[in-house]
Amino acid sequence: MTQELPQTPDGTDESPYDGPSxxxxxxxxxxxxxxxxxxxxxxxxxxxxxxxxxxxxxxxxxxxxxxxxxxxxxxxxxxxxxxxxxPADEIRTLLDTWKNGSREQTQAMHRLEALRDRLLKDDNAFTAFLQKYPHADIQHIRTLIREGRKEAAANESLRQGQEPQRKHYRALFQALKALQDPDTEA
Missing domain, CATH: 1.10.60.30 (PSPTO4464-like domains)
Known part of the structure; x- marks a missing residue:
């Protein structure tokens, strides 16, 4: 024997519970x-x-x-x-912001690496760089690029098992990173 649900005045069945399942x-x-x-x-x-x-x-x-x-x-x-x-929603939002923030930082680092590689390969990239960052220490950046190119040329002639030099390669990256930081911009 089945129990019938009570009906509303318009003839539809009335559910005894309207909350979440x-x-x-x-x-x-x-x-x-x-x-x-x-x-x-x-x-x-x-x-x-x-x-x-x-x-x-x-x-x-x-x-x-x-x-x-x-x-x-x-x-x-x-x-x-x-x-x-x-406040779970507020906590989730903060956690998501922290996770996405690190994703954004990673993308910024990849952009800096790509800029460094362009600067080491192409002189025209340096001209575009100077237009974007007129406050940069031109002489210092130019020296790092020149020394980085020398390092790359020396690394190409290394024998198997020898460690490549990366001192100026890394220094150029750090100089570019310092230009990106809002704390160091004038």
């Missing part, structure tokens, strides 16, 4: 536990930058000190339980 609640809890696991992997300096309650912060620090595998698993689940009262 049990499966949805479990997914949300697993997401909070995963977020808690990510928080346990952070350094104490990063944790202090997050909007965490004192109780949650202490639970995370305890999990970081826990060496037992089962104890760590339990503590991470406890951190996930405490995450219910924390």
């Amino acid at each position: 049990k499966s949805q609640l479990k997914r949300e809890m697993h997401a909070l536990v995963d977020l808690g696991r990510d928080l346990v992997d952070l350094s104490p300096e990063r944790l202090k930058q997050l909007p965490l309650s004192e109780r949650l912060y202490d639970a995370i620090r305890l999990a970081q000190r826990t060496t037992s595998r089962e104890g760590l698993r339990r503590q991470i689940h406890y951190v996930g339980k405490l995450m219910r009262d924390a």
Whole structure:
């Protein structure tokens, strides 16, 4: 015998419960536990930058000190339980910003490496570089390029097993990096 659902005045069935499903609640809890696991992997300096309650912060620090595998698993689940009262969306946003920030830094380093390689191979690249960075120490950069080219030529004639020289190659990169830093720009 099946039980009929009560009907609304317009003749449609009325659902006795309108909240999230049990499966949805479990997914949300697993997401909070995963977020808690990510928080346990952070350094104490990063944790202090997050909007965490004192109780949650202490639970995370305890999990970081826990060496037992089962104890760590339990503590991470406890951190996930405490995450219910924390601003999880705000924390996720900050974590994402930190991760993407490092991605952006990596891309900036790749751009600097490409610029260095162009400067070592092409004199016209130096002219374009000077137009973009008129405040650069022209003589210093030109010296690093010249010495870097000498290093590259010497490295081509090395025998198998000999270490290539990279002193000026690296120094040129550091000089370009210093030009990119907003703290060093005038």
